[in-house]
Every structure is written in structure tokens, then in C-alpha cells.
Amino acid sequence: MEEKVYGYWLPMNVSAHAEEIDQLINWLHVFMVLLFVGWGVFFIYCLFKYRAGANPNATHADVKAKSAKYVEIAVCVVEAILLIGVSMPVWSEFKSDFPDESDSVRVQVLAEQFAWNIQYPGKDGKFGRRASEYISTDNLLGLDPNDENGKDDFNSINQLHIPVNKPVIITLMSKDVIHSFKIPVMRLTQDIIPGQSIRIWMEAAKIGPGHFDIACAQLCGLGHYRMRGQLTIETADAYQKWLDEQESGEEDEFSF
Ligand SMILES: [Cu+2]
Structure with a gap:
């Protein structure tokens, strides 16, 4: 069977140097799915936990838990790794290593x-x-x-x-x-x-x-x-x- 140019995922790759770019795109999708599922679960959890029936009075006290902060820091770290560790090296190699x-x-x-x-x-x-x-x-x-x-x-x-x-x-x-x-x-x-x-x-x-x-x-x-x-x-x-x-x-x- 002939390979299709456009399928359900990335288009066909005919390039000699697209492997790293595809890796980056794939990893980004993995992280996006993780974030989507993670925040989705958290959202549904909040809907139940803080429903009006069980919490008739609003609380105005500061948030005590640190977990949200840690999650945000983790997201920043992962994004920095993707940008500095993966994306920038691929880009600079591509821009500076011109063929003869x-x-x-x-x-x-x-x-x-x-x-x-x-x-x-x-x-x-x-x-x-x-x-x-x-x-x-x-x-x-x-x-x-x-x-x-x-x-x-x-x-x-x-x-x-x-x-x-x-x-x-x-x-x-x-x-x-x-x-x-x-x-x-x-x-x-x-x-x-x-x-x-x-x-x-x-x-x-x-x-x-x-x-x-x-x-x-x-x-x-x-x-x-x-x-x-x-x-x-x-x-x-x-x-x-x-x-x-x-x-x-x-x-x-x-x-x-
Ligand atoms: Cu144009």
C-alpha cells in the first residue's frame, strides 16, 4: 500500500533532518495531553468537593495548600526544558550549520x-x-x-x-x-x-x-x-x- 502524504497524525516525512522536529512535536502533544487530563480531573474534583450543597457558606480565607504552586513550577520547568533543551539546539543547529x-x-x-x-x-x-x-x-x-x-x-x-x-x-x-x-x-x-x-x-x-x-x-x-x-x-x-x-x-x- 502506498504511504499517504497526509494521515491522521503528522504528514509524511521526506526530509533528512525532520526527526528532531517530529520528536519535539510529539513530546509537546504528550505534555499537552497530560496537562489537559490533569486539569480536567482537578476541575471535576472541584465541582464535587466545593458544590453548593456541601458548602453553603463561601470561605474567604487564603489558600493554604502549596500543591497548585508546585504544579505551576513543574509546568514552567518542563516548558523551559523543552524550549532550551530541545527546541533551541535544533533551531540553532539548523540556522548555523549551513551546507557548503x-x-x-x-x-x-x-x-x-x-x-x-x-x-x-x-x-x-x-x-x-x-x-x-x-x-x-x-x-x-x-x-x-x-x-x-x-x-x-x-x-x-x-x-x-x-x-x-x-x-x-x-x-x-x-x-x-x-x-x-x-x-x-x-x-x-x-x-x-x-x-x-x-x-x-x-x-x-x-x-x-x-x-x-x-x-x-x-x-x-x-x-x-x-x-x-x-x-x-x-x-x-x-x-x-x-x-x-x-x-x-x-x-x-x-x-x-
Ligand atoms: Cu502568502
Whole structure:
């Protein structure tokens, strides 16, 4: 039977580094269930113990028992462990341990209402210079027509193709408002702030069935719901074939 992308629990994991994130999510759910059940039982206990029938007169004395305080302290300690012990190390490792650019695929993602412009650097491996004054319907990325590096760049709208088992460095930018780049099967979510270039990276560990969703996880306007891209993970050969097709077949992608 084919594994489903979305089941009753976390989406399929095709990422090489999502294990720790899944662990954190699972532990959070365990603690949430404990808290929910604990406080639920306490609530029902109070409903019986302090019912009006058995307690006709209200008590105005201070609370003497220390247990509530200890429970609160325990909750704080557990949350601090999750944040400092689990969450922060995973995050800082992800943010500081970037793979080598030379053996990574590099793409630039320019988000706009309501699409993902995914720019590949072309054969030369260099991205062309971009500036907002060049943006037009023929030049969605705003590539500088005089920059040689940009001549072979191509823009794949909403279609992100990546090879399996190779790190991918993505530079995220926005043309207009705050968007958020989310790939559930990669356990990857990063807000995109206008005026900033934010680098993230990921690596696919398996090809998986067909395509995966890229979603905008930040309400960015009326068309937010249709800001949906597609991630395709391929073997190195299939990826190269796709690149060649894009580079040759769509020569006039940018007609300045
Ligand atoms: Cu958006």
C-alpha cells in the first residue's frame, strides 16, 4: 500500500533532518495531553468537593495548600526544558550549520500576492542582479537586463524541483507583504519579510509519491488560499533533465 502524504497524525516525512522536529512535536502533544487530563480531573474534583450543597457558606480565607504552586513550577520547568533543551539546539543547529554552497542546489524564492517565483541560477550557477524598477509582467523577478549573470536564469512559477539527497539552500524574499514559506513534508516553515533576504536550507531523503504541497502559512491577502506551490523531489538524473528542459525550452522566459 502506498504511504499517504497526509494521515491522521503528522504528514509524511521526506526530509533528512525532520526527526528532531517530529520528536519535539510529539513530546509537546504528550505534555499537552497530560496537562489537559490533569486539569480536567482537578476541575471535576472541584465541582464535587466545593458544590453548593456541601458548602453553603463561601470561605474567604487564603489558600493554604502549596500543591497548585508546585504544579505551576513543574509546568514552567518542563516548558523551559523543552524550549532550551530541545527546541533551541535544533533551531540553532539548523540556522548555523549551513551546507557548503558548492555542493548544494541554490534557489531564490520571491514571494508575491499570490504566487511563488522560484528562480534558478541557470548553467553559470550565478543569480542575476534584481531590482524592483525592472519588475514588469514580462520580467516578474525584476532581473537586470544588463547583467550577464541573469541571462540564463529561469523562473519556475510555483514549481520547485529538487534532487534527492542533496542540500538545497533557499533564499526567501517578498515583493509585497509578509508571506510564510511552508513545506509540511519537510517540516519547514519560514516567514518571509519584505526587505529581507532570509536563507534556509533543507535536504530531501526520499523521493516519495508524486508532488508535495508548498503552502503560504501567513494570511497575506484575499488570494492567500491559492498561494500553493508544488515540490517535486527527483533523482539527480531526472532533476538534471528538468533543468535542461527549462534552460533550453524556455529561452524567452525573460524577454526584456
Ligand atoms: Cu502568502
